[in-house]
Amino acid sequence: MTAAFLILATLTVAGTAAAMGLRNAVHCVLALTVGFAGVAALYLQLDAQFVGFTQVMVYVGAVAILAVFAIMMTHSPTPVPLPAYSRHWLAGSIVAAAVFAVLAWAIRAGSTSAPCLPPQPGISVQQIGDALMHRYVLPLEIMGLLLTAALIGAVVIAMDRKEESK
Amino acid sequence: MFGDGILKGLAETARNFFGSYRSKNRLTTIQYPEERLPQIEAARSFPFLVYDGADWQQGMRCVACQICEKECPPKCILIKKSADKKPDATGKLQAYPAVFDIDISVCMSCQICVEVCPFDAIKMDVDYDLPTADRFAGLLLDKQKLSKSNQYYHQIHPTEAAAVDAALAAERAAAAAKAKAAADAAAAKAAAPAPAPQVQPAGGEPR
Amino acid sequence: MTQTLDQIFVIAKAWLLGYLPVAARPLASAVLCVIAIVITFPLLFAITTWLERKGLGRIQNRLGPNRTGPFGLFQPIADAIKSLTKEDIVPLTADHAVHFLAPLLLVAAAFLAYAVLPVGRNMVLVNLNAGVLFFFAVGSVVELSVFMAGWSSRSKYSLLGAMRAIAQMISYEVPLVLATVAVIMQAGSLSTVDIVNQQATYTHTLPHWFVFTPWGFVGFVLFMIAATAESNRSPFDLPEGESEIIAGYYIEYSGFKFALFFLGEYLGMFATSGMAITLFLGGWAAPFSFLTWIPSYVWFFLKLLALIGFFIWIRGTLPRLRMDQLMNLAWEFVLPMALLNMLVAGVWHFMPHGLLRWLVCTAIVAIPCILLAAGLKRKKKFQVRTYQFAE
Numbered sequence: 001m002t003a004a005f006l007i008l009a010t011l012t013v014a015g016t017a018a019a020m021g022l023r024n025a026v027h028c029v030l031a032l033t034v035g036f037a038g039v040a041a042l043y044l045q046l047d048a049q050f051v052g053f054t055q056v057m058v059y060v061g062a063v064a065i066l067a068v069f070a071i072m073m074t075h076s077p078t079p080v081p082l083p084a085y086s087r088h089w090l091a092g093s094i095v096a097a098a099v100f101a102v103l104a105w106a107i108r109a110g111s112t113s114a115p116c117l118p119p120q121p122g123i124s125v126q127q128i129g130d131a132l133m134h135r136y137v138l139p140l141e142i143m144g145l146l147l148t149a150a151l152i153g154a155v156v157i158a159m160d161r162k163e164e165s166k
Numbered sequence: 167m168f169g170d171g172i173l174k175g176l177a178e179t180a181r182n183f184f185g186s187y188r189s190k191n192r193l194t195t196i197q198y199p200e201e202r203l204p205q206i207e208a209a210r211s212f213p214f215l216v217y218d219g220a221d222w223q224q225g226m227r228c229v230a231c232q233i234c235e236k237e238c239p240p241k242c243i244l245i246k247k248s249a250d251k252k253p254d255a256t257g258k259l260q261a262y263p264a265v266f267d268i269d270i271s272v273c274m275s276c277q278i279c280v281e282v283c284p285f286d287a288i289k290m291d292v293d294y295d296l297p298t299a300d301r302f303a304g305l306l307l308d309k310q311k312l313s314k315s316n317q318y319y320h321q322i323h324p325t326e327a328a329a330v331d332a333a334l335a336a337e338r339a340a341a342a343a344k345a346k347a348a349a350d351a352a353a354a355k356a357a358a359p360a361p362a363p364q365v366q367p368a369g370g371e372p373r
Numbered sequence: 374m375t376q377t378l379d380q381i382f383v384i385a386k387a388w389l390l391g392y393l394p395v396a397a398r399p400l401a402s403a404v405l406c407v408i409a410i411v412i413t414f415p416l417l418f419a420i421t422t423w424l425e426r427k428g429l430g431r432i433q434n435r436l437g438p439n440r441t442g443p444f445g446l447f448q449p450i451a452d453a454i455k456s457l458t459k460e461d462i463v464p465l466t467a468d469h470a471v472h473f474l475a476p477l478l479l480v481a482a483a484f485l486a487y488a489v490l491p492v493g494r495n496m497v498l499v500n501l502n503a504g505v506l507f508f509f510a511v512g513s514v515v516e517l518s519v520f521m522a523g524w525s526s527r528s529k530y531s532l533l534g535a536m537r538a539i540a541q542m543i544s545y546e547v548p549l550v551l552a553t554v555a556v557i558m559q560a561g562s563l564s565t566v567d568i569v570n571q572q573a574t575y576t577h578t579l580p581h582w583f584v585f586t587p588w589g590f591v592g593f594v595l596f597m598i599a600a601t602a603e604s605n606r607s608p609f610d611l612p613e614g615e616s617e618i619i620a621g622y623y624i625e626y627s628g629f630k631f632a633l634f635f636l637g638e639y640l641g642m643f644a645t646s647g648m649a650i651t652l653f654l655g656g657w658a659a660p661f662s663f664l665t666w667i668p669s670y671v672w673f674f675l676k677l678l679a680l681i682g683f684f685i686w687i688r689g690t691l692p693r694l695r696m697d698q699l700m701n702l703a704w705e706f707v708l709p710m711a712l713l714n715m716l717v718a719g720v721w722h723f724m725p726h727g728l729l730r731w732l733v734c735t736a737i738v739a740i741p742c743i744l745l746a747a748g749l750k751r752k753k754k755f756q757v758r759t760y761q762f763a764e
Contacts, residue, residue, distance in 0.1 A: 193436065
């Protein structure tokens, strides 16, 4: 429970809470981006450099941009003022409390089985690369296939619209 | 060759860059206000009043006929005719403008006042260095500021000024010759006493 | 003696840190390095604005600024005073919080990128194991700030400019990273210090820079094209083209915030140039082994100035690319060439040394390059427009 962890955890929780609480959709995405950055900083604090920088590059650099593009393309230009809190707050709080209880129980049950692990040596990028190419090559290839399918699907969708508008 | 367009372009700009330090052709900037481009003779900025001789009030050619005031499209000229008369260059008594104002913030340099003036009194100046801190009174030129000598007119528009001077001299010579012929005829008439009624020729001659 | 001159800043920092207690030394060391970066690169920014205006002027057959100080050398100071004293106008319907934060985020991201550039021997702010990845991660934050600037102004032109800018930046980020992958493959490490150390060796006075190999040369060219597009510089400056969209996503900014955008853009240009120097041009290493007596940081800044001069030269030469031409160039030329470059780097690594290696690798990049370029020049068949109501 170092000071760095407390600060970063507060930042992440505040960012994601703001992402749920703010009215303006783009503000929500920007607050979520702060949450992403907080998670990346937590990875860095755990000495996982590769994962931390990849988190910034992928989430802040690409996913956040994707989210704001989506909001901008679909939302109306004048933001409709919605009430900040939903009418069904009681049911929502019960569900949130239940999910929190399940997660807390799962983490506690998992951590008591192997308490206080000895500090691991730092994982280098070379080791990650070796693991990806030897042990986890099948998930890597499946992921590549999935991304290719997504790219082709995007191109097909874009092409269809161009032919319709002719 | 692949990529030769970009390479040729880069070579050209490099030639421009290094050439601008060596030859004046490549660097054509005139550093105003220390250097100025020479003006052509037909340049014009705003009108001015011409005066002959040394005294600007005595030698002013303008007789306040007010044609330029009427013809000016944006109506930037204000003329008030004087009550008395003064002799002009040929000795004839003419009126003169008591007030002659041109507002150069309105003037559009169209030169119509110059074209319609029958007395070659108003001509176009070439001076564009007219900055002032007061944008209303500073840009309203009165009679004194507008009067510039015939020598100045010769400086800025030499061929035009020479042509105007030649035309004016020819007119004065013709007028003098006519006056002399009329004086001779009057003297001959006074010398010959035969009172035979004769039809007098029409006296008025077109100028 | 040359060794001392080379390490003068390191020695000075160690001497300064000697006055502090041991517990405060890491933090103080970082703070000193940060101060050095914050002073050096904005100063370089001021010099670059002067160079650009004079250089572009001479290329365009005119003098640049020459009234403020001798040869206009005080022009950056005049520009700074002007931008500081201008009125800060924010549109009435703009989103004030986001409008304020966008230039800050841009400048912060641009400054962060300098943390992994080795400016001289033993002169890097932090030697990260994944330094190159950190650099590109920080570079991708710039796109978010561009979006924030464009969207918060609530103006059609700024939004349009932001869209174009983000599309361009994302399209060119892929070839940028792929051109780097070839270097990483060869160097075997993501750390910038390791990459430079590998290039700092000599064989018979000739250096081992990566740009002197086929894959390194092609990678360098592709990296420079992508870097020009990433910093929105001519000929890729359609998002901020002054004659088209009048400053694009930062139209509604005035005064100091505009100066911050300008600063952030130029800092990004320096950072990507610095990364190009680190990856391909040997970082702080001298070009010939008999020139190593000149300090390492001098070499780095000389190379940086050379690249900046090249950027200015290109700006004065090439016309602006249209948006569709820009995108076609990215996806149909630069990206396939970057992928081929990776293949060539692998072939280079596994083939035995010699002339055959050079010929094979050069053939693998040259032939597709010419074919792809011919494909780009192919004339598009445009439809004949039929007007319905104009008869």
